[in-house]
Amino acid sequence: MIPFATPSIGKEETDAVIAVLNSKWLTMGKKVFEFEEMLAKFTGAKHVITVNSCTAALHLSLLAYGIGKGDEVITTPYTFAATGNSIIHAGATPVFVDVGRDFNINPENIEDAITPRTKAIIPVDFAGQPCDYSSIIGLADEYDLVVIEDAAHSLGAEHCHMKIGSVANATCFSFYATKCITTGEGGAIATDDDKIAETIRKLRLHGLSSDAWKRYSGVGKWYYEIEEIGWKYNMTDINAAIGIEQLKKEERFYQRRVDIAEHYTKGLQGCKCGLPTENPNTSSAWHLYPILVNNRNDVINQLAQLEIGTSVHFIPLHHHPAYQRLGYSESDFPVATSLYEHEISLPIYPGMTDEQVQMVITALREILA
Ligand SMILES: *Cc1c(COP(=O)(O)O)cnc(C)c1O
Numbered sequence: 001m002i003p004f005a006t007p008s009i010g011k012e013e014t015d016a017v018i019a020v021l022n023s024k025w026l027t028m029g030k031k032v033f034e035f036e037e038m039l040a041k042f043t044g045a046k047h048v049i050t051v052n053s054c055t056a057a058l059h060l061s062l063l064a065y066g067i068g069k070g071d072e073v074i075t076t077p078y079t080f081a082a083t084g085n086s087i088i089h090a091g092a093t094p095v096f097v098d099v100g101r102d103f104n105i106n107p108e109n110i111e112d113a114i115t116p117r118t119k120a121i122i123p124v125d126f127a128g129q130p131c132d133y134s135s136i137i138g139l140a141d142e143y144d145l146v147v148i149e150d151a152a153h154s155l156g157a158e159h160c161h162m163k164i165g166s167v168a169n170a171t172c173f174s175f176y177a178t179k180c181i182t183t184g185e186g187g188a189i190a191t192d193d194d195k196i197a198e199t200i201r202k203l204r205l206h207g208l209s210s211d212a213w214k215r216y217s218g219v220g221k222w223y224y225e226i227e228e229i230g231w232k233y234n235m236t237d238i239n240a241a242i243g244i245e246q247l248k249k250e251e252r253f254y255q256r257r258v259d260i261a262e263h264y265t266k267g268l269q270g271c272k273c274g275l276p277t278e279n280p281n282t283s284s285a286w287h288l289y290p291i292l293v294n295n296r297n298d299v300i301n302q303l304a305q306l307e308i309g310t311s312v313h314f315i316p317l318h319h320h321p322a323y324q325r326l327g328y329s330e331s332d333f334p335v336a337t338s339l340y341e342h343e344i345s346l347p348i349y350p351g352m353t354d355e356q357v358q359m360v361i362t363a364l365r366e367i368l369a
Pocket of ligand 1: 056124174187
C-alpha cells in the first residue's frame with residue numbers, strides 16, 4: 001500500500017511537543033517567536049507572523065491591506081476553497097481568470113479583468129511551481145495593486161533566485177498535515193512591510209494591543225486595549241515546536257521531493273501522459289507531481305486496485321455550487337476545466353522509498369501502455 005501523502009514526523013517532533021507540554025507554557029510563547037524568526041531567516045522576509053492556518057493568513061493579509069466591501073481581488077479558479085473563501089470572508093469579490101498549461105494563473109488574462117475596483121491579485125503557486133511574478137508584479141505596479149501570494153504549496157521554492165516569501169507584498173504559507181512542512185494545522189504570513197506586519201500581529205489575537213501598558217506608566221503588565229475587532233487566529237507553542245523541527249529538515253525534505261520528481265520524469269518518458277516541468281527562472285518546491293492523462297478516473301481506479309494512492313488537484317472553484325451561486329458556471333474557464341478533467345497527483349513525499357517510486361512508475365507504464 002502506497003498512501004497518497006503522509007507527513008514525515010520523527011522523534012525530534014514528538015520530543016519537542018512533550019517538552020512544550022512539560023514546560024506548561026502552551027501557547028503564544030517563545031516557541032512561536034522562535035519559529036517566526038527561523039521562517040524569516042529561511043524566506044528572507046523582514047517579518048513572519050504565524051497563524052493557525054493559511055486560510056487565516058490570506059484573510060488577515062487582505063484585511064491588513066484594507067481590502068473589503070466593494071473591492072475586487074483577481075485570483076485563479078484552479079485552487080483550493082481557502083483562496084476564494086478568504087476573499088469572501090474579507091467582504092471582497094473574487095474575480096477569477098483562467099490558468100495557463102502550467103496550472104498557474106495566466107498573466108495574459110489578468111489585465112482584461114482589472115477594473116477601477118480591483119485592489120489585489122492572489123496568485124497560487126500550484127504544486128510548488130512559482131507563478132510568473134515578473135509579469136504579475138509588473139502589472140501590479142502599473143495598476144497600483146497589491147500581490148498577496150498563496151504559497152501553500154511553495155515553501156522553499158525560488159523565483160529569479162529569490163526565495164518564496166520575499167517576492168510578493170505578502171506571502172501566505174500553509175503548515176497543514178500534507179504540505180511541504182507541517183505543524184498539524186498552521187500558517188504564516190511573510191512580508192517586508194512594517195505596518196502590515198504590525199496590523200496582522202494585532203488582528204491575529206482579537207485586535208489587542210499588548211504593549212498599551214507602556215503608555216500608562218504605573219499600570220501593570222496586565223493592562224491591554226482592544227484597538228480593533230480582531231480574530232482568534234494565533235498559533236500555539238505546541239504547533240510551533242513541531243514547525244521548528246520540520247523547518248530544520250526542510251532542505252532534506254525538499255531534496256527528496258526533487259529526487260522523486262526526477263525519477264518520475266525519467267521513468268514516465270514516452271508514456272501517454274503529460275508531465276510537469278519547471279518554468280524558466282524558477283525552482284519548484286515539488287509539493288505535488290501532477291500528470292495529465294486520458295480516462296483520468298479509470299487510471300485512478302486501476303492504481304487504487306494496485307493499492308497506489310493518488311489525488312486530484314483541484315476541482316476548480318467555478319465547478320462548485322457555492323461559487324456557481326455567485327454567478328460562475330462550469331464553462332467559464334476552459335483551460336482550468338480541461339486540466340481538471342485530466343489531472344492526477346502522484347504520491348511525492350520524503351518518506352517514499354525508491355522502490356515505491358519505481359512501483360508507481362511500473363504501474364503507470366502498464367496502465368498507460
Ligand atoms: C492547503 C491550501 C490552502 C489552505 O491551507 P490551510 O492551512 O489548510 O488553511 C490554501 N491554498 C492552497 C492552494 C492550498 O492547497
